[in-house]
Amino acid sequence: MTRKTVLVGQYDSPFVRRVAVVMHYYGVAFGRRVLSTFADFDTMLELGPLGKVPILVLAGGERLWDSRAILDFLHGRASPGQSLLPHEEPRRRQVLRVEAAAVGLAEKAYERGIELARRAPGTQDPTWIARLERQIASTLAWLELQRPAPFLVGPSFSVGDVTAAVALTYIKEKWPQLLPPGAFPALEMHRTVCEAMPAFQAAPYSATEAAQSGWRPQRP
């Protein structure tokens, strides 16, 4: 039987990393198992039916997936004043809307990466890539319009902020051309403020883990 909570996944994944940041924020002790959905796909399929990260293995051996279900569990164990997901409306749905936009942004950036870097040569579809890029640009523009100062929903820090900052760092590290300098100044400030927080610094983006699973920097 496992004795310790274990987070499965790499710190170049925005989905893994947002869970890690929230766990550090809540002070939840955990170990990590660095597995890749590409290099370790067979093992990932044994840990969870979808073969996706993150998976959280609880101390008793129970396994949870995906990042939203894991975060719901973590929010539920946080003290009421500490929770990164407000209980009261309308703030709750405002935070969840930002979180959904940020998760979607990370997903579309991930899908674009699959298209450009993981598919068989010659099977890229320019029309599909253009569609993903419209979705990415549209969501960046919407998030920028929320004018984080420094946070995205009202005066206090939320899971929407964690997710947006992690998604932005993911894009900046893997596909910097999608975030031209100066194009999204409020988001860049938001990202800088968040990444300086102890919970983010305890779970930094990892270029090393990205490289271990076969990632090579590419253009465009």
Added chain:
Amino acid sequence: MTRKTVLVGQYDSPFVRRVAVVMHYYGVAFGRRVLSTFADFDTMLELGPLGKVPILVLAGGERLWDSRAILDFLHGRASPGQSLLPHEEPRRRQVLRVEAAAVGLAEKAYERGIELARRAPGTQDPTWIARLERQIASTLAWLELQRPAPFLVGPSFSVGDVTAAVALTYIKEKWPQLLPPGAFPALEMHRTVCEAMPAFQAAPYSATEAAQSGWRPQRP
């Protein structure tokens, strides 16, 4: 100002349909705007930054997305005894794990459909299709092992049941070869029980709406 809650999306989408079924279950009155993320992509991008369905437009004009954030809002307004998402652990995380598996199943089936039916001719990647099919088969097998009798988590109906049944119907309607007769008997019984419920019958899968947005039945 809008006077009525409006659900945006088609009833061939499992993500739209699971929201509709839950609204009917809770007795929430709503209208619908039948838009396609393909045929009406420009309009969809105006309604929400990701250009995805579902979007819920509240009576005051506020827009919510995606299906999980919308469902969180709806669960929060349901009476405690009626909510399809339990408040108590461990049942809450068990339901969310089933829901996440079912959402992932629908996503992987959707992605496989994109690959086979929406991409430019000649840009299909057999390796990627095989990966999606492994994820689909693995998740179907996991759900089957939960042995719904008739429900997936304990004796009572939950959002996990709604999502699994809707995902299964989606696959059966669009890609029946992924659900060979007899291969998943517990899931087929589960789907039959759920689809007979009034909330499901009030928001049936729509082959007509699928066809309107350009869907043509295909093999494999």
